[in-house]
Amino acid sequence: MQVEPTPLSGVLVITPKRFGDHRGFFSESYSAKRFAEAGIEIEFVQDNHSVSEAVGTVRGLHFQAPPHAQAKLVRCGCGRLWDVAVDIREGSPTYGQWFGTELSFENGKQLLIPAGFAHGFVTLEPGTEIVYKCSDYYAPDCEGAIRWDDPDLGIDWPLSAGIEPVLSGKDAEAPLFAGFDSPFTWEGAA
Numbered sequence: 001m002q003v004e005p006t007p008l009s010g011v012l013v014i015t016p017k018r019f020g021d022h023r024g025f026f027s028e029s030y031s032a033k034r035f036a037e038a039g040i041e042i043e044f045v046q047d048n049h050s051v052s053e054a055v056g057t058v059r060g061l062h063f064q065a066p067p068h069a070q071a072k073l074v075r076c077g078c079g080r081l082w083d084v085a086v087d088i089r090e091g092s093p094t095y096g097q098w099f100g101t102e103l104s105f106e107n108g109k110q111l112l113i114p115a116g117f118a119h120g121f122v123t124l125e126p127g128t129e130i131v132y133k134c135s136d137y138y139a140p141d142c143e144g145a146i147r148w149d150d151p152d153l154g155i156d157w158p159l160s161a162g163i164e165p166v167l168s169g170k171d172a173e174a175p176l177f178a179g180f181d182s183p184f185t186w187e188g189a190a
């Protein structure tokens with residue numbers, strides 16, 4: 001398992017080992033033991049799975065506030081997507097900064113997003129499937145959202161020219177980052 005840091009403390013790009021042979025490949029997509037060996041102390045309790053039919057489907061930017069904040073381990077089961085994490089930990093040196101990377105069935109990469117970050121993605125192929133582990137259960141009363149195309153965040157979404165983003169009603173009307181009252185504070189560590 002390869003673990004690569006990103007400019008956002010705690011956000012990691014993780015690539016599990018793939019064992020290829022004439023049939024295809026095998027990979028341990030998650031191992032608590034390997035995470036502990038890598039010093040990643042997160043316990044996951046819920047797996048999520050969504051499929052987005054259209055290229056340019058944008059889901060996010062979402063987070064759950066304490067006491068049900070969620071860390072996530074995101075991977076692409078089928079297709080290709082661009083996944084993004086935004087630091088929303090008040091006082092963090094990278095507050096309001098984002099990191100995005102392509103996750104695909106081909107590259108097998110995963111993005112580890114600690115609690116305190118908003119998460120979103122855009123699909124790059126039709127019928128793209130995302131699968132992700134969460135460190136707390138769904139708590140709709142704790143859900144929060146920030147507009148995906150917020151001008152202050154300035155996320156450089158890889159949306160091809162002419163592709164209209166496909167959004168839920170909730171995401172189309174999400175609040176802007178300006179004046180955002182974060183439920184997270186930075187404790188000097190990820």
Ligand SMILES: Cc1cn([C@H]2C[C@H](O)[C@@H](COP(=O)(O)OP(=O)(O)O[C@H]3O[C@H](C)C(=O)[C@H](O)[C@H]3O)O2)c(=O)[nH]c1=O
Binds near residue numbers: 119
């Ligand atoms: C998130 C969630 C949703 N639901 C139900 C609630 C709705 O009836 C339906 C669709 O929910 P929503 O439109 O919020 O789904 P997404 O837009 O994919 O939201 C997710 O997208 C971004 C990228 C995330 O990181 C979050 O996990 C989550 O916010 O599933 C559940 O029953 N359990 C859940 O954990």
